[in-house]
Amino acid sequence: MTDAATAGNAVVAVDGFKAAFREHPAGIALITGRTELGPVGLTASSVASVSADPPALSFSVTRATGSAGGLLAADTIVVHLLSAHHVDVARAFARSGEPRFTPEQGWSTLESGEPVLHDARAALRCRIVQTVPVGGSSLVVAEVLEVFLGTPAPSLVYRDRRFHRFEHDAPEL
Numbered sequence: 001m002t003d004a005a006t007a008g009n010a011v012v013a014v015d016g017f018k019a020a021f022r023e024h025p026a027g028i029a030l031i032t033g034r035t036e037l038g039p040v041g042l043t044a045s046s047v048a049s050v051s052a053d054p055p056a057l058s059f060s061v062t063r064a065t066g067s068a069g070g071l072l073a074a075d076t077i078v079v080h081l082l083s084a085h086h087v088d089v090a091r092a093f094a095r096s097g098e099p100r101f102t103p104e105q106g107w108s109t110l111e112s113g114e115p116v117l118h119d120a121r122a123a124l125r126c127r128i129v130q131t132v133p134v135g136g137s138s139l140v141v142a143e144v145l146e147v148f149l150g151t152p153a154p155s156l157v158y159r160d161r162r163f164h165r166f167e168h169d170a171p172e173l
Contacts, residue, residue: 025159025166028082028090031059032115033074039101039115040070043094045158047079055144057124060137067093068138076112076127077142080120083153084165089117090156091163116148121155123148 032041042061050056057079061068071077082090089105092098101107101115110116116123126142155166 022160025157025164028086028156028158028163029059030080030082030086030090030093030117030120031071031077032080033071033077034113034115035070035074037070039107040067040074041093041100041115042067042071043090047081050141055124055147056129056141057126057144058139058141060134060139062137066096072128072131072138072140074114074128076114076125076145078110078114078116079124079126079142080117081122081124082117082156083119083121083150084156085153086117086120086156087163118148119150120148121150121153123150 026045027047029044029047030041031044031047032039034040044059044061046058046060048058050058059079061071063069080086092100092105106117106119107115108118110125112125114125124144125146125148126144128140128142130141132139132141152168154168157164157166
């Protein structure tokens with residue numbers, strides 16, 4: 001196979017990969033931490049449960065600079081599982097230059113110093129235990145130290161480049 005043919009297949013594979021995941025719904029989380037320069041955070045659709053005993057989760061970040069770099073350097077982080085009413089906060093943390101950690105967004109601080117949204121469906125305080133480089137991203141594995149459960153509410157999900165509300169009483173299939 002020629003280099004040009006290999007490159008062409010790679011483009012098709014990347015485009016197909018992106019198209020496949022664009023249609024795959026994912027729950028939305030907000031990951032926050034505190035650095036020497038202040039709080040940092042980002043919106044993530046890659047959070048997954050890894051283990052119940054010991055409790056651990058994973059997520060990915062696309063670079064080790066900016067907010068992602070701050071989170072990777074933080075002693076501990078908080079992974080917030082968001083409700084549909086957090087859509088504006090999720091959008092703010094998904095875009096550069098948007099206001100973050102404002103009083104109107106409902107932020108407070110845990111005794112351990114991390115920023116937290118107490119009205120999230122759940123907030124999981126974690127310590128990063130492993131970071132694995134994968135292409136231009138990093139897979140992060142974190143040990144869950146504490147779990148703060150909020151009030152049940154419709155989940156915030158992302159599909160086809162848009163946020164959606166997932167109702168608790170959606171019919172089971």
